[in-house]
Ligand SMILES: N[C@@H](CCC(=O)N[C@@H](CS)C(=O)NCC(=O)O)C(=O)O
């Protein structure tokens with residue numbers, strides 16, 4: 401077996417036989433990593449036999465089976481973790497040693513310790529073709545938008561600027577227009593903070609996106625459209641929400657065709673943020689119109705899944721449904737485990753600092769409303785919890801603005817704008 405020494409900590413090489421594994425401790429190795437899926441070749445010992453041989457040799461064993469086209473960041477991180485845990489030198493193999501070395505250099509590159517040029521140099525020095533690593537890194541860069549979250553403590557909302565580092569294009573998601581219900585004052589403090597970030601980073605706004613018509617704050621979509629000229633968008637089923645609330649507000653003149661937005665997205669629609677592909681997933685349950693934006697490896701799930709210690713969003717607004725929310729959440733959890741999830745609210749349980757980023761894998765393992773749950777049990781829990789929640793304090797204020805894409809009511813003859821409230825239209829009073 402031709403073993404290639406990469407550095408003090410790591411050597412890579414082709415498939416070892418069982419007897420070669422048994423001799424690894426004599427060559428100073430404390431860990432064996434097998435990066436090869438089973439049954440690639442009939443003569444390969446395979447995971448079980450390798451684990452057995454490593455046990456007999458008294459060394460640690462890690463199994464991170466990968467094929468080049470399907471390597472994920474999670475694989476790279478698993479390889480890093482195995483090396484970090486190693487109590488001595490590591491021998492990592494696949495069929496030839498290339499994939500094992502690629503797992504290593506990708507981790508170094510992701511953490512900024514190696515450039516693409518240095519990877520190519522190392523490949524040349526060791527006589528291993530590492531061009532697939534450069535291609536992976538390029539594709540990964542294109543997949544990975546930079547995500548900046550802005551927390552609004554007044555409404556516990558998280559607003560996002562999602563940018564493509566290559567092109568400097570960005571999308572703004574779920575911006576908040578400030579409203580003080582006690583004085584009736586509106587302000588653009590939150591939205592202006594987003595615009596300052598955009599200016600500071602030299603970004604161009606391509607999209608102003610809402611995930612759903614919010615029930616707890618005004619959307620700043622119109623204000624930002626006026627400031628940037630970027631188009632606004634929301635889920636196509638917003639027309640159903642418009643119909644529903646047209647009835648509640650007794651508002652015959654409201655246009656209920658969604659024409660207040662520049663684009664209405666249906667399930668599966670695609671668009672781009674710079675060069676990064678984005679896809680829309682219909683995610684109803686919290687509202688009739690909710691959608692998730694999947695931008696590269698980042699999913700903006702808003703009021704479906706919250707942070708693992710906060711569970712999920714409520715499903716008792718007009719048009720909400722706990723079982724439909726469960727299905728939407730299962731769809732989101734069907735994304736690859738390493739998908740980054742960005743939630744729309746964080747209610748800071750136990751008074752902890754606000755948080756908004758998780759991954760699919762983490763949510764599946766630890767979300768307190770989802771891990772180990774069935775649809776039946778979830779629906780029961782959700783309905784019971786929703787009975788205890790008062791309506792958001794701004795629901796009647798917010799919907800009349802948000803079903804008009806964040807447009808405030810037209811001023812009356814005196815130049816002032818007025819909101820309208822139905823009495824006894826909603827259940828959920830907190831007497
Ligand atoms: N106390 C907040 C509640 C807002 C609220 O109901 N938020 C929705 C999302 S729009 C939710 O899912 N809340 C879940 C919870 O409070 O547990 C308010 O009055 O604004």
Ligand SMILES: [Fe+2]
Pocket residue numbers: 612613614615616686703
């Ligand atoms: Fe919401």
